[in-house]
Amino acid sequence: MKVKAALPSGYECVASPQLIGLLLLVYVSSEIAPLVSSVSTATVGTGLIGYGGNKGACGVRLVLGETLRLSIVDCHLAASTNAVDRRNWDAGQISSRMVFEAPGKDVVGLAPDDEVKAPVAEGLDRADVVLWCGDLNYRIDLDNADVRALLEPYMPKDLPPTHADMSLAPSPVLGLAGKWPAPQKLERKPTVLLKDSPTLQGTLHSLLKHDQLLKQRREGKAFAGYKEGGMTFLPTYKYDVGTVGVWDSSEKGRAPSWCDRILWRVKEPPEVKQDEPEEKKRERGYTISEDIISAATNEEILFETVYDDDSDEEDLVVSRAESPIPHQERQKEVPPIFDEPTSTVQTPFGEIRLEQKAYTSHQNVSSSDHKPVSSTFLLTFPAVDPEQRAKVHAEVAREVDKLENERRPVITTIIDQPDEVGLSDGFEGVVNLGEVRFWEKKHRTVTVANTGTLKAKIHFVGRPSPDGSGKEVICKPWVNVEFLDHDSAVKDTKQTPELEPGEVVSISLTLLIDQVQQVLALNDGSEILDDVLVLRVEGGRDVFIPISATWLYSSYGTTLKELVRIPEGAGGFRGYRKHKEELKEGPLYSAPREIYRITQFICDSVADVVTLGPDERIGYKRLFTHPGWPVRADTWGHTEDAERRRAVEVGVWEALDTDREFDDEKCIRVAMNPDDHEVSPEEHVEAVVAVFLRWLGGLGDGVIPSTFWTEIVAAGDDNKAAEEVLSHPTHYHP
Helix, strand or coil: CHHHHHCCCCCEEEECCEECCEECCEEECCCCHHHEEEEEEEEEECCHHHCCCCCEEEEEEEEECCCEEEEEEEEECCCCCCCHHHHHHHHHHHHHHCEECCCCCCCCCCCCCHHHCCCCCEEHHHCCEEEEEEECCCCECCCHHHHHHHHHHHCCCCCCCECCECCCCCCCCCCCCCCCCCCCCCCCCCCCHHHHCCCHHHHHHHHHCCEHHHHHHHCCCCCCCCECCCCCCCCCECECCCCCCCECCCCCCCCCECCEEEEEEECCCCCCCCCCCHHHHHHHHHHHHHHHHHHHHCCCEEEEEEECCCCCCEEEEEEECCCCCCCCCCCCCCCCCCCCCEEEEEECCEEEEEEEEEEEECCCCCCCCECCEEEEEEEECCCCCHHHHHHHHHHHHHHHHHHHHCCCCCEEEEEECCCCCCHHHCCCCCEEEEEECCCCEEEEEEEEEECCCCCEEEEECCEECCCCCCCEECCCCCEEEEEECCCCCEECCCCCCEECCCCEEEEEEEEECCCHHHHHHHHHCCCCCCEEEEEEECCCCCEEEEEEEEECCCCCCCCHHHHCCCCCCCCHHHHHHHCCCCCCCCCCCCCCHHHHHHHHHHHHHHHHHHCCCCCCCHHHCHHHHCCCCCCCHHHCCCCCCHHHHHHHHHHHHHHHHHCCCCCCHHHHCCCCCCCCCCCCHHHHHHHHHHHHHHHHHHCCCCCCCHHHHHHHHHHCCCHHHHHHHHHCCCCCCC
């Protein structure tokens, strides 16, 4: 949209109500967007028979900062110079009939009673600030010729011909020589305004004294409570389309007027009426009566009956009689033409301040017979502080909990987080397991304490198993949950521990991804590691224990078809899956690079391991004492500590999946404890072989595809047939 393109980056349209040809667009910057809520739109037709959409208004209601209601109205009122009363009626109908949806429940509002009222539909009267703009169509109550004569010296002369310059010289801007219509010749009448308005501002000031809108506002007949800033620009209506300074040259020759206006209103707080003491009322009544009687005695008051032609009732009114004492009428104070550019209102929660920074027209826009107007406002208001609100809510919740805790069992959970995961990372109250790799075990402990005054019975709430077996589970299959007593002895999770006040029990959580289907589901995103455990307190509130973890892609279980497509330098399988959409399609390899890399490392490492030192003998080398080492698992010698062996293998998986060297120290120790001793070359070789065997066993389509394998088996002991099959592997196309 062209409107959005003209705005600074980050602005988004939040509302766009339309009434036939009337359109209101409300854009909000990215800085303000988080403060905007409860957006609602409405339209009111005031045209044909009072409801047609050819005249009327569009409106938008926004709530800013969960407190201030801001309404924006764009209108088109009745036309014609003499239709002042109809314009007043249109504005009144818009004010009374424009209704917005109820604001959200989170809206606090700025009125003292907002907090006790349920949200209901509301009109403009509920808005704290109203910005009213549009073609209000109010005119200037002066002769057309006089208005044009006053403005003639100030009309633009360097653009298409104007009333100040009737020559047909080529326009330096548009170059439309001879195409501009001659303006309507109006007989100029003598006027005293010409003598009193030697400057542009003086001229505008003289004209504005006769502006219909200012008169109606001053008399309280329209837009009561609204304000308008000082107008220092030429009338915005009516110009020949395509021109900058040519008044209406059509047969009608409409008089220049400020039809296009921008007004505002800041809602004043309701006045609090205080009851007057009864004694004070009586004193005031006596004083008034005495004054009337005294005046009547002096023949200054006459009592007369006035009949209303539209009613059968009669009213007794009091009027002043003729008196030798001259009566001086109080002079009405004429308000200034313009209002102060700032409106300030005090609310129970702070000050609302609306300041008009600019109010101008745009004379060079020539696509319409109107010149658009614009205004810039600075709005200051009290808003809800999210941090303070959270604190208040937390305090209230604590107070409520405190009252409830006295009548029900209560437990408190404490999560044992590792040092590298702090509360500042946003994991307060969450069991954060960090980054999870294939074959890596992650442990966490949750301590449950009875902090109430009653005995607490606890157990985990089950749910149907996702495999459709009908079994009930308390968590996802890769998480193991166990209750531990004070001696760390494992208890059955189906039991219901009973905690006396002050007693504690520990919950052990272990996460392990070691199945092909689990890896494939996590790789393709059909599963996530996050989970929520529900710990039920009988007679109390359920406690939710969220589990959060981040899966790192693994090549285990992947097919050869995908592995041979991984380009060199992609960062291995993990980098390939993470940036798959960004990587260009490269050449296919005859075999996965993982096979080349791991077999080469095994050959080189075994050669280094079996090389005898100056003081070593063959009996010291496991290769010579345990036939089949390091391929056969029963020949491995570094399996006493199962957890350490698993951690060493996780380091191998890390190097395999990220295309890093297998002897990279960071990879080797990625899952080991900081105080673990170094990994020996022999131990490392055994771990690499173990990972290689597991990796081959998990390949989705095997080293040899099933269709290819069938032909090899069919060849049997026939060497020539087998060689024929192997020499023409056309059945497999990765």
